[in-house]
Every structure is written in C-alpha cells, then in structure tokens.
Amino acid sequence: MPKSDNSLDRRLPQVEKLLKQIRITLSLIPDFPAKPKMTYRNATWRSLVAAFTLVCLSVSMPAKGLVQEPILQTGESVEPPQPDGAVTVSSEQQTETNRDSIARGVVFSDVDKDGRFGPGDSAFVGIRVSNGKEIVVTDQNGRYEIPIQEGGAVFVIKPTGFRTALDANKLPRFFYLHKPNGSPQLKFPGSRPTGPLPQSIDFPLYQQPEPPAFKILLFGDPQPRNNTEVDYVAQDVVSELIGDKSAFGVTLGDIAFDNLDTFRTLNQTIALIGIPWYNVIGNHDLNLDATERENINETFEATYGPSYYSFDYGQVHFVVLDNIDWAAPTEKIQRWHYEGGLGEQQLDFLKKDLAMIPETQMVVLLMHIPIISIKDKSDFFKLIEKRPYCVSISGHTHDHRHLFLGKEDGFNGEKKHHHIVNVTVSGSWWSGARNDNQIPHATMTDGAPNGYSIMTFDSNGYRLDFKAAGLPASEQMRVHVAATVDTNETQNTDVWVNVFNGSEESTVKMSLDNDDEWIEFRKTLEPDPHFVDLWKRDEGVEPKLSKPKDCFHLWTQKLPAGILPGVHLIRIQTTDRHGRTYHAHRSIRVTGTQVPSAQATHSPEATVTGGEE
Ligand SMILES: [Zn+2]
Secondary structure, rough: OOOOOOOOHHHHHHHHHHHHHHHHHHHHHEEEOOOOOOOOOOOOHHHHHHHHHHHHHOOOOOOOOOOHHHHHHHOOOOOOOOOOOOOOOOOOEEEOOOEEEEEEEEEOOOOOOOOOOOOEEEOOOEEEEEEEOOOEEEEOOOOEEEEEOOEEEEEEOOOEEEEEOOOOOOOOOOEEEOOOOOOOOOOOOOOOOOOHHHHHHHEEEEEEEOOOOEEEEEEOOOOOOHHHHHHHHHHHHHHOOOOOOOEEEEEEOOOOOOOHHHHHHHHHHHHHOOOOEEEOOOOOOOOOOOOHHHHOOOHHHHOOOOOOOEEEOOOOEEEEOEEEEEEEOOOOOOOOOEEOOHHHHHHHHHHHHHHOOOOOOOEEEOOOOOOHOOOHHHHHHHHOOOOOEEEEEEOOOOOOHHHHEEOOOOOOOOEEEEEEEEOOOOOOOOOOOOOOOOOOOOOOOOOOOOOOEEEEEEEEEEEEEEEEEEOOOOEEEEEEOOOEEOOHHHHHEEEEEOOOOOOOOOEEEEEEOOOOOEEOOOOEEEEEEHHHHHHOOOOOOOOOOOOOEEHHHEEEEEOOOOOOEEEEEEEEEEOOOOOOEEEEEEEEEEEEEOOOOOOOOOOHHHHHHHHHH
C-alpha cells in the first residue's frame, strides 16, 4: 500500500487520472451491447456508476476497483460485475515501479458465481499460469506469482473440465493485460490504461462436462471489409449454426480485413451461435499504423487477449499460435511487412507448454499462416516431431488442403505430420457474382465453396468435415463434365471431380449407368475447370474473383469409349482417409447416330434408374 498522503498537490495527478478514466468509461456507455435488465444504457446503472465515481472522488481514494475492472481486460466495454465475471483484480495496487513487476493471484472455482474469490469458492492447485514466456503452476493455496512486463499479459491455461469466464460475446476471458498507460494512439483503438498492477489478479473457473468425444467449429478467414460483409458472415454461415452444440469455435485469423472496427460486429454475429469462441491472429488483424513493432497487435489484444496461448478441452491440448512476424523493410520489400514466423520467445513458450503435456495426449496447433510458409518451421517441427498425436490447422490461403509433411518437408517425425489448411468463411474474399440473397458466391480459387470445418475428437482420434455454406452436409464434391458429347468423342471427354475435403489418401471412382464396373480416377494438380469457367463468367464483377489456383483435391478421368447416344448417368464415389464414402452423380447426353459397336456397353435405356446411393 502506498503511504497515506493528504497533500492536494500530490493527489492531483491521481484525481486527473481518475477523471480521465471516468471520461473513457462514460464515453463507452452508448456502445455497450444491449443485455436484458443490466445494461449501461439503463439509466439506473449509469446513475450507479456516476454515484460510485463521486463517492470515490469525495473520499479522495485512488480509483481502486472502479475502472480497474473487466473493462481493462476486455478492452471492449465497461461491464457491471457479472455473476460469470471476467478475471478479477483486487482493489489494492502494487508499489513496484520498475518495468518488470510480479503478477500474483489465485485460480479458483467460482462456486458462488460472483466472479470473486471469497468464502465458499475453492482454490485450484497445480493450474498453469503463463506470461507468454514462463509457465508456473498454482500452489496448494491456488496462488501463483509470475513476472509481468509492461505491455505484457498474464493468462491462465484452462484446465479440462472447467471453463474460464466469458464476456457478453462468449469470448473467453482468460487473461489480464498489463498496459498501465494503455495503448498508444492508433487508428483502431487498443487497450485503455490498466493502471498500476493490481495486488491480486484472480482467475475464476467454472465447472463444465468435457467428455472425450466432442466437436469444434473452425472458421478460416471471415475477413469482412466492412459491416456489409459481416452481414454476409451472418446470413451465409452463422445463420445455419445458431444453437450448434459444438464445444467451442475458433477463427483461424484474418478475422478482419485491415478494418479492425469489424471485430466488434463480427464478435456479436458469431456470438449468436452461442458457444465459446477462440481467436487466432492473422496478418489482416494488425494495427498497420503502429510505429513500433510491439504495438502491431494492440487492437487484437484489447479485444481477444494475448496473441498466443493454450488451453485444454476434454483430453485434447490446444495451442493458439501467432505466426505473423512483423518485419522491417528489406531491399526486396521496402516497407514494414509481415512474414510467417513464430520467433524465439513464442517457440520457447511452446516448448515449455508442450513439456507439460504427455506425448500420449492429443495436441492441436492453431495458427493463421500454413506451417510450410513460416521461416522458423524447422525449430517448430523439432518441438512436435516426437509427438504421435499432433495435428496443426491454419487458414490464410483461401483454399482447402490436407498436407502430410515428411522428411522432404523438413519434418523428421516417425509419422508424417498432418497439417490442414482450412476452408475460409469468406471463400475468395467475398467476391464473385451475387446469389438471390445478394451474397457473392465467393467460391474459393481451388473451386471449393466457402464454408467452415467441423472437427470431431475422440480421445486421441480426430477427423475433419468440410461444410459448404448454405449447402446440405452431404454436398462434398462437384462433378464437372460437358453436358453433351458426341458418341465418337466420349473417350476424349474429361470428367473432373473436386472433392472439397479430399486428400492424397482419398480415392475417387466412377461408374456409368447401372454398371458394377468402377473406373478409378487419377489425382491431378491443376485449376478446377469449373472455377476457371466461373472466373471467366464473373469478369468485371467487383470485388474481382481471384485467379484460379491449382486445386489440391481434384481428380480426373476420361469417359469410356463408345457410349451410345442417349442420356446417361455418371455415378461418382469417393472414400476419404477415414474410410467414409460419399456419392454424387451427373447426367450426360450423348449425341450422334453411331451404329452400336461390339464395345458399346452403355445403352440409354439403362439411365432411367439410379440416383443418390
Ligand atoms: Zn492471411
């Protein structure tokens, strides 16, 4: 405690600071999201805030506890104490004045749900708490202490069976940001001043069932340019997920498209799903006007917390990584720019984090830039190559891919490492012609539709399902073939199958009409001709559809020779790496008057039956 001091002169800076904080507090009121009963729009609450403020002033107390509240961790809005509150801080402040202070607190089961550690709550022993460099565990009294730097954060690593506090938008509040003077002035606001380090930074946890089998939702790059595009996210993707029962969701970076004002509306939109939502930082989520490298994440941090962290759910350990490295101008790129990289400090955190996770446990690494494009991937690979149960997932490239990384990629594990580049919510950045709902089709440059993934875990096992926005879950591929073909040309006619979630471990085959004979397809690496057609068709449509790119899940085969004139059915069957089979079909009209030859096995009469299997 600072010594009591009644000199007006010496109190003046405190009073000024408090007034500033009050001004900030009150300026936020109109933006506070509507909540039933308890909102700051509500005049009663406003009066209460004002009254409390006046009381604080009149007794010339430092602004203890008033704005040192969740406001300072959430960076979003002033919230009244919530039963399900965020990280709580004590009313005392530390006296340390050096840049490195010690953060102390307790991790507790908030039994009475008042957000504060008190009688009736129980402290947790052995819970991991980190500052992004060190990881400590709570002692027998649930207490931790860890150094914290100005501008840094302290966070709890959520243990299995408990959740952290959530804010009004279901964003996990698992951290405390230590920015005594707040973020610098930036185009998109960062954190408000958090003031001196509180004496106790406490993390409440809430018990929840976490069975070994559970699902999560994965959103790649929603990337809205503005609120109209946030509406696309709402109508095209979120609307079909309202009430979804997944354990939680993750946005894999490029939450925004440089316009960080969209964080707020997007958070409110995704919150409609009704599940906790974690966020990974992407290269379009940065404060591009920051003049110092360390200020590039200010708005992200103020909204979502530290840019890398970890947590447990069920039997799985999740690590969220920040692989956006802000790099100084070079001869080649003569401005500040991003590169893919984790940096020494984060790699060190990852090493310490994984050291506490048994090798028999499933580890999921979530990042924005695909693992193959980060400059320190070899150091990164060393940390995971001994883990038999480890998968990593990214976004960023706006196509969908399964990579199996081996020695040729610098990964020296016994088993190949599975890296998934996830389908994006924005598809090809919300471009292309609009549908009936005025939403761009946004087909990705690999020809797959925009959408999201559903990942299912069961102990150490996992699988990923592709879900195209607005289409039934059974829509897993697109068959591309000419609508009509001359009977003399069938053997020169290509059939293309784009299996959206296909990998090198998938198989694709076709059968004509009701034949039992199946013809295997060949996997190919080239642009999907369906997308090439779309791209030509949409020329001149703004925003412009991106150029077709090689598709990593495309198969091709020729039609058999000598198909007789008439309408025929092409049946396609694909089996994925988990042995699951999906079906599709496509009709083709064969023209011409060729006299049936001995090889001609497909007669038009055979096409009247068939259909979805
Ligand atoms: Zn990106």
